[in-house]
Amino acid sequence: xxxxxxxxxxxxxxPSEFCAFxxxxxxxxxxxxxxxxxSIGPNLTKGEYYAxxxxxxxxxxxxxxxxxxxxxxxxxx
Amino acid sequence: MPTTLxxxxxxxAALHVAEALANDQTxxxxxxxxxxxxxxxxxxxxxxxxxxLGHLYAVGAKGTEIRSQYPVWEFAWMPKNLAERGQGRQxxxxxxxxxxxxxxxxxxxxxxxxxxxxxxGYTVLKYxxxxxxxxxxxMKFSTLTVKELRDSYLKMLPELDLFxxxxxxxxxxxxxxxxxNLSRALTQSALKASNRYFTLSTGRVQGPTLRFVVDRERExxxxxxxxxxxxxxxxxxDGDIIEAEYEFDRLETKxxxxxxxxxxxxxxxVVEKVESRTYQxxxxxxxxxxxxxxxxxxxxxxxxxVSLSIAERLYLDQLISYxxxxxxxLPPSIGYEEILTGLKQIGAYNSGSSGLLASGSLxxxxxxxxxxxxxxxxxxxxxxxxxxxxRGQKVFDLVVRRFLATFGTTATKQSDKVTIRVGKHAFFLRxxxxxxxxxxxxxxQYAKFEDVTLPQLTEGQEVMVEDVSLEEKYxxxxxxxxxxxxxxAMEEAEIGTxxxxxxxxxxxxKRGYVKEQRISATPLAFCVTEILMKHCPKVIDVTFTxxxxxxxxxxxxxxxxxxxxxxxTVAYLKPVIEDLKRNEQEVGQELTEIIDEMRLAxxxxxxxxxxxxxxxxxxxxxxxxxxxIGCAGKWTKKCDxxxxxxxxxxxxxxxKRCAECGFQLIQVSSKRRYPIxxxxxxxxxxxxxxxxxxxxxxxxxxxxxxxxxxxPYTPQASFSPHYPT
Numbered sequence: 001x002x003x004x005x006x007x008x009x010x011x012x013x014x015p016s017e018f019c020a021f022x023x024x025x026x027x028x029x030x031x032x033x034x035x036x037x038x039s040i041g042p043n044l045t046k047g048e049y050y051a052x053x054x055x056x057x058x059x060x061x062x063x064x065x066x067x068x069x070x071x072x073x074x075x076x077x
Numbered sequence: 078m079p080t081t082l083x084x085x086x087x088x089x090a091a092l093h094v095a096e097a098l099a100n101d102q103t104x105x106x107x108x109x110x111x112x113x114x115x116x117x118x119x120x121x122x123x124x125x126x127x128x129x130l131g132h133l134y135a136v137g138a139k140g141t142e143i144r145s146q147y148p149v150w151e152f153a154w155m156p157k158n159l160a161e162r163g164q165g166r167q168x169x170x171x172x173x174x175x176x177x178x179x180x181x182x183x184x185x186x187x188x189x190x191x192x193x194x195x196x197x198g199y200t201v202l203k204y205x206x207x208x209x210x211x212x213x214x215x216m217k218f219s220t221l222t223v224k225e226l227r228d229s230y231l232k233m234l235p236e237l238d239l240f241x242x243x244x245x246x247x248x249x250x251x252x253x254x255x256x257x258n259l260s261r262a263l264t265q266s267a268l269k270a271s272n273r274y275f276t277l278s279t280g281r282v283q284g285p286t287l288r289f290v291v292d293r294e295r296e297x298x299x300x301x302x303x304x305x306x307x308x309x310x311x312x313x314x315d316g317d318i319i320e321a322e323y324e325f326d327r328l329e330t331k332x333x334x335x336x337x338x339x340x341x342x343x344x345x346x347v348v349e350k351v352e353s354r355t356y357q358x359x360x361x362x363x364x365x366x367x368x369x370x371x372x373x374x375x376x377x378x379x380x381x382x383v384s385l386s387i388a389e390r391l392y393l394d395q396l397i398s399y400x401x402x403x404x405x406x407l408p409p410s411i412g413y414e415e416i417l418t419g420l421k422q423i424g425a426y427n428s429g430s431s432g433l434l435a436s437g438s439l440x441x442x443x444x445x446x447x448x449x450x451x452x453x454x455x456x457x458x459x460x461x462x463x464x465x466x467x468r469g470q471k472v473f474d475l476v477v478r479r480f481l482a483t484f485g486t487t488a489t490k491q492s493d494k495v496t497i498r499v500g501k502h503a504f505f506l507r508x509x510x511x512x513x514x515x516x517x518x519x520x521x522q523y524a525k526f527e528d529v530t531l532p533q534l535t536e537g538q539e540v541m542v543e544d545v546s547l548e549e550k551y552x553x554x555x556x557x558x559x560x561x562x563x564x565x566a567m568e569e570a571e572i573g574t575x576x577x578x579x580x581x582x583x584x585x586x587k588r589g590y591v592k593e594q595r596i597s598a599t600p601l602a603f604c605v606t607e608i609l610m611k612h613c614p615k616v617i618d619v620t621f622t623x624x625x626x627x628x629x630x631x632x633x634x635x636x637x638x639x640x641x642x643x644x645x646t647v648a649y650l651k652p653v654i655e656d657l658k659r660n661e662q663e664v665g666q667e668l669t670e671i672i673d674e675m676r677l678a679x680x681x682x683x684x685x686x687x688x689x690x691x692x693x694x695x696x697x698x699x700x701x702x703x704x705x706i707g708c709a710g711k712w713t714k715k716c717d718x719x720x721x722x723x724x725x726x727x728x729x730x731x732x733k734r735c736a737e738c739g740f741q742l743i744q745v746s747s748k749r750r751y752p753i754x755x756x757x758x759x760x761x762x763x764x765x766x767x768x769x770x771x772x773x774x775x776x777x778x779x780x781x782x783x784x785x786x787x788x789p790y791t792p793q794a795s796f797s798p799h800y801p802t
Contacts, residue, residue, distance in 0.1 A: 058302035
């Protein structure tokens, strides 16, 4: 299923590896990290950032699913 | 003797029209083939008043129609019983009106004065009364009071409002073309892919409305919150502890926030400024339908469709004016003084009405929007004949108090702000109070303002800062729509009409596209929207729908021709439907996957079987047709776990657990009853643990079985689930 989003099997939105929906979640997740670093402090790691987002009720379900996927792929402390 | 046939929209309206025109006589109720008519004499002539049952004619496919077939482009107006299923009564009504019309030589349309009313009357006169639309006249009224009905009879329009009727026809035809073709395309695609029937629909207004919900759901699901901090100080003023807010609503960085806390800790503050301002609060504007629906939702939680139906009932009971209006204006012609004099007879409104009447000048606040057909919603001044039911009473009270409030004087509110300087930081104390009540007193419980009084403080006075607290907060995703805010969004986008918007929202629920009061889109809604986006993006495009609405409004004013709009619609829809038909298999496959998932989710419990750990499901006994919770490990693990379920009402699995045993909760909803939430496992355990009562010998008494005190449901004592084979 190389042409499909690994999270929901919808068609991919090139150049992203995700569909339009999860691509929007990924964009929001990445752009908010800079804001978080400015707010909390530059020492915030991506792992901590993801862990804190997972605990929040405000975090969208697609963002939480994306975080889990990124974790399962490894590379997030 | 000349005979006049008056056509009204509903049976109650027919009675009111007959009573009003009969002067002091009582109209005779006659029955023609089981259909009621009212007969009366007036000005040396005979008048027969009949009612429709809403629409008696509808758009249907021309010729013999196979219900599953699409595309369908040929249509005609026909008796509703031929166009739609389950409309048997309409046939009898049409036959009776047709028979009576042969005795008449004058015809009057006295249906509600709006697009639908004009169309109902027009189609009855044209098709059932042998082309009487050409000679018929039109009564125009906004309330069903005797005075207004008599006036409207004396000053009736010399001919039918044909432009309005044509606009209505066009709306029905365009909606039919959209609905029948797109809905069938979706339903048939899913049916062919799965061999199972599932009703799917979309439409000219339904599509864009669903897109609002889906777009909002996307925003919520992809939302990433960002932290910020809020500072509050507790200030000691002569022994009273008061909470003060920081000069900035939010601090973006933690370092900034912690610095502010340490700067202010255990320091004295100085009152830097004491300000007071007086604001004028203007009276509210009169109710148009959507404002009434919005207030009814805010105060009573009634969804827009419910509040519309309550308002229509009040209109038919002669208590309020026609509610389907876009006007926010109350013209003097409605008779302010007469209405207030009438309201004075009702205890709750006596003092308000008397005060206004005594004021000498009656000038209501007017809104901007106008409706050429009807004024804003107002009470007629009639006293309810009997006791209104609780919902009717609430909406009536809201309409009356709003009406009174629009005549009220401007209220004034004093706002106080005290600035306390703590080093380089500032905190504010805020207070407010209503100085002059004005219209607020007339609006009663619907205008709530809480007074917050501040202690006396003077500039330069020192106060002690007891402590400064820091709260970490997070930005919030956009709020979900509720039925009222979704209706408002439709109105702002200018899609749908005041008469149809509430029904369209209801359809979204019925189709399983949305759920809950705080509306969330289901996976099916995403799927349908994505299919429409891919194959016919214009169908869910608000701009396109709005353009179509504009054209249909132009027909009302004679600036557009109905046939042109219909032809344009067909020209747009033809390639779209052909494309959907070509891709039927792909579309069907996508829909089937989602429908299957949703079906499964609606019967599968998230808690595993407590005996074997297998999946639990709601299943039906094929013999008794009774539903129960059964274990999927029945065959593989020989597990006999099962729990009975209530047999009546709609059953829903909740995403909540029982606080006592942790089992999944269920909800049972029945008509006119509050939903019951219960735990199937606890319920059974309670029954099993009941101690046997002491044995007492009593004389057996034979009584008829009573169902009054029956528990919500009774599981069988020796329950053994029967699984479908």
